[in-house]
Amino acid sequence: MILGMPTYPLAAGKSGWLQVSGPRWVVPDILVGAESGDIEVVFGSNGSLTIRNTDEGVTGKFTAQIAGYIITSDSGGGQVAPFIMLNIDH
Numbered sequence: 001m002i003l004g005m006p007t008y009p010l011a012a013g014k015s016g017w018l019q020v021s022g023p024r025w026v027v028p029d030i031l032v033g034a035e036s037g038d039i040e041v042v043f044g045s046n047g048s049l050t051i052r053n054t055d056e057g058v059t060g061k062f063t064a065q066i067a068g069y070i071i072t073s074d075s076g077g078g079q080v081a082p083f084i085m086l087n088i089d090h
Contacts, residue, residue, distance in 0.1 A: 002043045002065055004088055020088040023071060028084070032070065041067045041084050049084070065089075 004018025005026070029050040032041060040052040042064035049067055068087040 002047065002067070002088060005086065019086060021068075021086050023083055024068070024086045026084055032084075039070045041069060043067050 004020045005024060007017045007019050010016040026049055028041065029044070029048055032049060032051055038051040041049050042052050044050045044064065050064075052064070052066075066087065066089070068084045071083045071085055
C-alpha cells in the first residue's frame with residue numbers, strides 16, 4: 001500500500017513529508033497521457049505510475065491502488081502528462 005509520495009528524495013529508513021493530494025509532478029509509465037480517455041492513474045505492482053486500463057486483466061478485476069488522475073493528456077500518443085492530481089486515500 002502506498003501512503004503518499006515523498007516531497008523530496010528520502011534515504012531508506014529516514015522520515016519525511018509525504019504528499020497525498022493535489023497537483024504533483026511525476027515520471028509516469030509511457031502510456032500515461034497517451035490516450036485522452038484514460039485519465040485515472042494507479043500504482044503498479046512495482047510502485048510505478050501507470051494508467052488504470054493496463055492493470056485490468058481479462059476478468060476486468062481491478063486490484064491496483066488509485067494514485068489520482070491526469071491533469072493534461074496528449075491525444076497524439078506522446079507522453080506529455082508529467083502532472084497528475086494526487087488523490088491517495090488516507
